[in-house]
Amino acid sequence: MNKILRVNMSDLTCSFEDVPQKYRYLGGRGLTSAITCDEVPPTCHPLGPNNKVIVATGVVTGTAAPTSGRISIGGKSPLTGTIKETNSGGMAGQKLARLGITIVVEGQPREKGKFWLLKVDKDGAELLPAADKWLAKGLYETYPLLFAEFGEKVGIIGIGVAGERLMANAGICVNDPENRPSRYAGRGGMGAVMGSKGLKAIVIDDEGAPGVPIVNKEVFDTGRKKLVEALRTHDVTKPGGALNTYGTAVLxxxxxxxxxxxxxxxxxxxxxxxxxxxxxxxxxxxxxxxxxxxxxxxxxxxxxxxxxxxxxxxxxxxxxxxxxxxxxxxxxxxxxxxxxxxxxxxxxxxxxxxxxxxxxxxxxxxxxxxxxxxxxxxxxxxxxxxxxxxxxxxxxxxxxxxxxxxxxxxxxxxxxxxxxxxxxxxPRAVKGIGVTYATSNMGADHTSGYTIAPEILAVGGKADPFAVEKAELSRNFQSATAVIDSSGYCLFIAFAILDIAEGFEGMVETVNGVQGTSWTMDDVTRIGQEIIRKERQFNQAAGFTPAHDRLPEFMKYESLPPHNTTFDVSEEILDQVYAF
Structure with a gap:
């Protein structure tokens, strides 16, 4: 990350600024959450002028690191009222990373109902009026029009009619390698926040981009090889393995x-x-x-x-x-x-x-x-x-x-x-994931701390899904996930790195290679907890208390067939998750 691009929708200006020292080693979720905490008032209306949309790439996004094309989008969620980071695959992450830019969209247009398009390339950024033909249509019709206008090799981050209409379930869409509008930073309604800014789409052209600088290429290459080997040998992630053959629906x-x-x-x-x-x-x-x-x-x-x-x-x-x-x-x-x-x-x-x-x-x-x-x-x-x-x-x-x-x-x-x-x-049949749902800073979210790995798949050890003492398990997974979300790697690398120590080492080494840091695997927990603690402070300032870290009441008294169990994890255990 070389520059922060500030897009002010109130006066329709784009300006670049140097990255503050405190953000130097942050990427992805770590960066979106940090900027949100520093710049967004926790009690602001999510669709008002004081919320922001932060678009950040992970530390290794845009490099040759395997399965590392993720992009994070953050701000305050109109669906939950909490801090939010939602991320996506697709083409935009690597293109934005190669340009070395983090985008912060702020303010609101003076002309209500007017939409704009942000064009970003190696020469800078500009806001263009969104053509009527791009609005109030399905994205399967809109995206081809945008590619016809800006070229087939751009990355697009855009919203559909739900975002234009400020619906709280509006996601943000990224084109896939065949330019379908199919990859989504979907959760939390950040598409409505983008819509409230009057921003229909961000078009990213990385032609001639400088690329991602790597401070220590030897360390990076060593780590990359370790991680590739882990991913290519683990039963879940290898070629011909469960995910490659049957997709996530194998579950x-x-x-x-x-x-x-x-x-x-x-x-x-x-x-x-x-x-x-x-x-x-x-x-x-x-x-x-x-x-x-x-x-x-x-x-x-x-x-x-x-x-x-x-x-x-x-x-x-x-x-x-x-x-x-x-x-x-x-x-x-x-x-x-x-x-x-x-x-x-x-x-x-x-x-x-x-x-x-x-x-x-x-x-x-x-x-x-x-x-x-x-x-x-x-x-x-x-x-x-x-x-x-x-x-x-x-x-x-x-x-x-x-x-x-x-x-x-x-x-x-x-x-x-x-x-x-x-x-x-x-969660009544898999108690650990229920603890994650209840306590996640961002509302019910399996990707916040995927305890399904040990509870169901026996990855990273084996945990009894019906056991209730899951505070430490969920806490550890939530902390590790925050780091993966910040790295730019897909969360699915977790299957391999949980079981293969060299793969975990490789992930950390690729991050060190890009940044010139000397983090160890022990630092992952510390860094993850720092991210989660900062997010939780935002939520507390927004009015959230431990009483909000609970599952729906019906799950406590309705028995779930076929096991006929309820969610019987105590409030004391739920409150232990953030006892660090």
Missing amino acids: INIMNEAGGLPTRNFSSGRFEGAAKISGEAIHEACKKRGGVGKTGHGCSPGCIIQCSNVYPKPDGTELVSVQEYESVWAFGADCGIDDLDVTGELIRLCNDYGVDTIEAGVTIGVAMEAGLAGFGDGKKAIELMHEISKGTPLGHILGNGAAATAKVFGVVRCPTVKGQAIPAYE
């Missing part, structure tokens, strides 16, 4: 067997139609239908795990990329739908309208609970999604997420924490 059958696959708005932990929407079913459909269908697809250049897919229609033409675990579960098991063509269409609509698939699927599940559709009714689920695009009153309710929908329709079984939908692991 559908695994979680269903464990009785922890949330079904029909979290009323059960097992779905009778799981096999029909599994990673194995996706893999088989891609082979059988042929055409463009494929598994083992990469979401960004340099990814050697390649867990994405391109799902075909029956005639072999493309339906959507990507059908991944959380999205298939949200529209599948949680809505009682066992048809991949239906889940694929619902995911495609999320990509098109610019909303997070997890929040959208859980919202439809809540709507089904409210009687707006029957569980399993895929046709009606698609109709409900179209309401978001139409901008109807119902569309605005659904577009503001599961908690808003449950409140409007009086649904008691509302699976959210701090206003954000719980993802695809039932």
Whole structure:
């Protein structure tokens, strides 16, 4: 990172400034959270003039480090009211990193309803009026227009109609290697914050960019080789391994067997139609239908795990990329739908309208609970999604997420924490991930501390999913995750580095090689805890207390089939997570 680009939407100016010394060794989530804490008033309205959108690349993003193309986007969430970092793969991260720029978008246009486009390249940055043809349309129509205007090799960070309409479930979209609008910094509603700034898209052209300087190339190369070897030999991440062959949806059958696959708005932990929407079913459909269908697809250049897919229609033409675990579960098991063509269409609509698939699927599940559709009714689920695009009153309710929908329709079984939908692991059947959901600084978020690794997959050791003493486990995973999110690596490298010490060493060494630091593996915990502590201080100043670090009440008294368990982790244990 060489410069901070400040984009003032109030006076429509762009200016560059040197990076302060205190940010010198920060990247990704560490940087977005630091700037948010330093510059955003914790009590500000998320859609008001005092919130900001910070776009930062990880430390190793833009280098030859494997599977390192992530980009972080931060600010205050309109969905949760907490601090937020949401990240994405795709093309933008590496391009922005090679330009050496972190973007801070602040203020709001004086002309309400007016949208702009930010163009960034090696020569600087400028704001351009957004053409009418780019607005109020689906992103499958808008992105080709942008590529036609700016060239096929740019990276695009943009919002859909949900972001333009300031819906709290609006995500921020990044183009994939084939320029689909399919990679999302989806969670927390940061697309609405970008929309509130009047910013439709950021176009990044890295032609002639200086690239990412590496202070110690020998250390970097040594670390890169160690990490590549770990990723290529671990059963989960290697070529032909679980993720490469079946994608993240390989977890559908695994979680269903464990009785922890949330079904029909979290009323059960097992779905009778799981096999029909599994990673194995996706893999088989891609082979059988042929055409463009494929598994083992990469979401960004340099990814050697390649867990994405391109799902075909029956005639072999493309339906959507990507059908991944959380999205298939949200529209599948949680809505009682066992048809991949239906889940694929619902995911495609999320990509098109610019909303997070997890929040959208859980919202439809809540709507089904409210009687707006029957569980399993895929046709009606698609109709409900179209309401978001139409901008109807119902569309605005659904577009503001599961908690808003449950409140409007009086649904008691509302699976959210701090206003954000719980993802695809039932906390009554897997207690550690429940602790992470409850205590994460950013609302329910499995990626904040993925204890599923030891609890279900026996990666990084083996933990009993039903044991309640999980404060230390969740704390350690949350701290390590904060560092991975700051490094620019995909979180999926965790599978390999948890089991293979040399891989962990390699990750740290690549960071040291880029920065010229001498961090050790022991520093990972310290750095992660510093990031989490800073985020928690922001939330406390915004009015959050330990009482907000709790799961929904119904999970304490509704027993979950098939194990017939409740979430019985005590409040004392939950409060221990941040006792550091």
